[in-house]
Every structure is written in structure tokens, then in C-alpha cells.
């Protein structure tokens with residue numbers, strides 16, 4: 001009987017290790033593949049020990065005992081993270097001044113000296129930034145596009161082609177009720193279900209709803225895309241009450257090539273998808289007799305990550321990205337604002353905050369050391385890990401892509417396979433998982449980031465080494 005129990009247990013572990021090995025191999029995780037293979041071999045060796053070697057049977061006894069203890073310890077529930085469950089409100093410590101879009105680096109880079117009097121007025125108030133912004137403007141935010149990969153034209157063309165789409169759709173970002181359409185009043189529960197299903201149908205990978213917290217609406221417009229500089233500095237005070245937040249999953253094959261061009265090609269692809277999703281959703285509200293304001297790369301009235309947190313779509317990680325339940329940091333966030341009454345979702349606790357306290361993989365891997373390794377700090381009344389955007393963008397311009405190493409290296413970003421699903425579920429619920437899994441992850445996958453091999457159609461010419469980091 002004892003032997004039979006040992007054997008069945010061992011066979012169960014063998015099946016799981018074989019599954020894990022297959023996943024690691026498919027994900028091109030070289031170190032994890034070796035670790036999984038070693039585990040598999042170990043449990044294969046235990047089979048003859050159990051069957052034919054009574055003097056050595058204490059070994060499987062100890063192994064099985066340890067695994068049972070480990071499994072039981074994973075059942076100790078984690079306490080609910082009240083900060084996370086309160087959404088963005090859980091991270092506020094005092095007065096928050098609304099962000100001014102004119103201060104965003106993208107807006108400043110577009111504000112060239114020929115944009116008078118806007119240029120003169122802005123730098124009269126921010127003289128300390130003028131020189132650094134001028135240098136950034138001269139280089140371009142991404143420097144020479146794709147320079148890390150010798151600006152490989154097929155990939156650069158994919159990036160330009162995708163970014164053409166938000167350029168085209170951006171002019172239709174703000175939709176008023178369509179003339180002649182009667183305002184359709186719907187039960188908010190029914191409307192919410194319809195909006196969510198519609199969002200998924202048109203191609204979003206996750207949809208959540210929140211009330212728009214005015215703190216996350218920019219105080220003034222700063223990003224000007226169509227020469228409409230008369231809107232520069234316009235106060236943004238009249239905004240709809242609800243946001244339909246739309247997430248798109250970024251493809252793992254592309255992201256895992258970070259910091260090379262396939263990853264920025266996928267960012268561009270998602271910006272194109274997000275422009276379509278948010279515009280269609282906004283237009284749908286307009287045809288229902290409501291305002292519908294698309295939030296995408298050609299029109300931001302709001303800071304989208306806090307909206308996504310309030311809409312229950314994830315938590316914010318150490319590297320500042322939204323970390324969503326199935327996709328981790330591998331997502332892009334878009335939205336449509338509306339005044340149709342909807343039912344907001346509740347924020348979620350996925351164990352990310354606790355995991356990030358110990359993990360630090362993104363900060364250890366970041367080539368420009370832009371992600372804090374220490375505790376959260378308070379900036380503008382918000383407790384968070386504050387990214388050093390200047391050094392991050394400096395690195396972007398050096399390599400000619402949006403880097404994304406911190407997105408790719410994050411353990412939550414791995415594909416939504418059986419083993420990663422299991423780990424994510426445990427992290428949501430188990431105290432021990434939150435404490436120990438960061439170390440286990442390092443043991444299995446290693447701490448260093450290595451870009452993965454891309455499918456042949458995405459291949460790019462390998463360029464020179466950049467400094468010590470041989471990306």
C-alpha cells in the first residue's frame with residue numbers, strides 16, 4: 001500500500017514536470033527548460049527506487065513528505081490587500097495635484113521653438129527643462145528608429161504603418177451625440193453587460209468600467225497632433241462620468257524579443273488596435289445619443305493606468321505598468337469616456353504588490369537603472385514606485401526602440417499557460433506563495449534578461465553589442 005501511494009504520487013509529479021518541461025521549451029526559456037528536465041529525470045529515477053530498492057526508499061519518503069508539507073503551506077490564505085482593493089484611492093496619502101499634460105515628455109518634445117507663443121510661455125515657466133528638452137527634441141524620443149537592429153526596414157515599416165492608424169482615427173476621438181439619434185435610455189446593468197460584450201467582440205482582451213476620478217483627468221491639454229495649438233493649455237474640466245477601459249494583450253513572441261524592434265512593432269500594433277477599439281466604442285455611444293470620447297495615443301484626456309486599476313483590470317507593478325490577471329504587464333490600455341450610466345467594477349487584489357516587494361527583477365534588469373529597488377515613496381500625494389522617466393527615455397533614444405525589458409522580464413507577463421495560471425491563482429490566495437515565489441522564480445528562470453528567439457518571419461539582423469549588455 002505504502003509503495004502504491006508513493007508510486008501514484010511520484011507519477012502525478014512526473015506528469016506535472018513533463019507538462020512544465022513542454023511549456024518551458026515552447027516558451028524558449030533555456031534555463032527553466034534545464035531545471036524542468038532535471039526535475040523530470042529526478043522523479044523518473046525515483047520510480048525504480050520505489051519499486052525495487054527498499055534500502056533507498058527513505059529518499060522518496062522524504063521527497064513526498066516535503067512536497068506534501070509545501071502543498072499544505074500553500075493553503076495558508078493571504079490577507080486581503082486593502083490598499084489594492086480600494087483601487088487608486090488606496091495609494092493616496094494627501095493632496096494630489098492633477099497632472100498637466102503639457103508636462104508630459106511627449107508633449108514637450110512636440111513643442112518646437114516655432115510654436116509661438118506656446119513655446120515661449122511654457123519655457124518661461126519651466127526654464128530648467130528647456131535645454132534638456134531641446135536635446136531630446138533634436139535626437140527624437142526614440143532616436144534613430146530601430147538603431148539597435150540597424151534600423152531594419154521591414155520592421156520599421158511595420159512600426160510606421162501601425163502608427164498611421166491612430167493618426168487617421170485620432171481626428172474622430174471626440175464624439176458628440178449623433179444628430180437625429182434619440183438618446184437611448186437603458187438599465188445600467190443591462191447597458192454594462194452589453195458594453196463589455198461589445199468591447200470583447202470588437203477585439204479587446206479585457207474590458208472594465210469605472211467612474212472617472214477627476215484626479216486622473218489631465219488639468220490642461222498638452223499633446224497636440226494636428227497643428228491645433230489653439231488647444232494647448234486648454235483646461236480639461238468638462239469630462240464624462242464613466243470610462244469603459246479596454247485592454248489589448250501584447251503578443252509574447254514580440255515582447256520577449258525586448259529591447260529589439262519586434263517589441264516596439266508590437267507596441268505600435270497595439271496602439272493601432274487601441275485607436276480602433278476606443279474610437280468604435282466612442283462612436284457607439286454617440287449613436288446611442290451620448291458623448292463618447294476615445295482615449296488613445298492621439299487623444300488622452302486621462303491618465304489611463306489609474307483608470308484601469310479602478311476598473312478592476314489589475315494592479316500597478318514596481319515598473320509602473322498595469323499588471324493584468326492573465327497577461328501581466330504585457331497589455332496596453334485604452335478607454336472610451338461616456339455619460340451613459342454604467343455599473344463600475346471593483347478593484348482587485350492579485351498579490352502583485354506583495355510579490356513586487358520581494359521580486360525586483362525589473363529594477364535589477366533595467367539597463368538604465370530607472371526602476372527603484374527600494375521602498376515606495378510619496379510623490380504628489382501618491383505612494384508608489386516612481387520610475388525615473390528621464391533615464392528611461394535616454395535609453396530609448398540610445399537603442400531606437402521603447403525597450404520594454406521591464407515588461408518582458410516580469411514573471412506575470414509570461415503566457416497564460418497551465419503552469420503560469422496555477423502560479424497566478426496561488427499568488428492571489430496564498431501567503432506562502434507571495435513570500436517565496438519571487439525567489440523560486442529566480443531559481444527556475446534566472447535573474448538576467450536575454451531576448452528570446454523570434455519566429456523566422458520576424459527575424460532582424462543582429463547589431464553590435466550595446467555596452468556591457470549584450471542585447
Ligand code: SF4
Pocket residue numbers: 319365366367368369370371387391392393395396402403404405406407
Ligand atoms: S523600458 Fe527599459 S529602460 Fe525603461 S524602465 Fe523599462 S527596462 Fe528600464
Ligand code: SF4
Pocket residue numbers: 317318319320355356357359360361362363409410411412
Ligand atoms: S518584475 Fe517583479 S518587481 Fe518588477 S513589476 Fe514584475 S513582479 Fe513586480
